Each structure stands twice: as C-alpha cells, then as structure tokens.
Amino acid sequence: MATIPVDGPERVYTVRTMSSVRSRRIDVRVSHEQDAIIREAAAASGQTVTAFLLSAAEERARTVLDDRRHLVMSDRAFAAFAAALDAPGESVSALGELFSLPRLNRE
Secondary structure, eight states, X not given: OXXXXXXXXXXXXXXXXXXXXXXXXXXXXXXXXHHHHHHHHHHXXXXXXXXXXXXXXXXXXXXHHHHHHOOOOOHHHHXXXXXXXXXXXXXXXXXXXXXXXXXOOOO
C-alpha cells in the first residue's frame, strides 16, 4: 500500500503492480471447441490468448478466495455468531487427557 499526500486529509491508495517477469508456467489441454471459443473471445476483447486466460483465471481465483475470506451475514445472525464465540467453551475430557501426557521431544 502506498500513501500519497494530497491537498487536505491524506488518502490511502492501494497500488498493485504486475511482475514483468513471468517465471512460472501452467500447461492445459483443451478440446478443439474450447480452443476456438477462447481464441475468438480473446480476439474480440483485443487480448492475446495468454492475457485473456490469465485475466479470466485470476479474476475467478480472487472471487473463489474472497468468498472464503469474507463472512457476510445480517446483524441478527452476527449477534448470534458473536454470542456463540463469546460463550464459555465446553470441556472435552479427551483433550484434558491428551494435554496431560508427557511431551514428545523431536530433535
């Protein structure tokens, strides 16, 4: 993240840079139909096939990961969730027994 001074209060901008060096490779096999539609879509969007595939794959990857990193719920559901987290935990006797065993020394 970079802070850029402006007139008035400071604003914080997130700056993403793309590495110009691509050192990793991903190979995929596609059918004739998949190849044709990907090439057509890439051309229609004015991108190379590589740029098109990387853009689509990265966008999808971010969506999948964002769905797993952000929890969205109503205020009522959040209150119940927070109450459950704040409630005292239940004792699990098997864990007490496990923690009472001598520690293994792994050297």
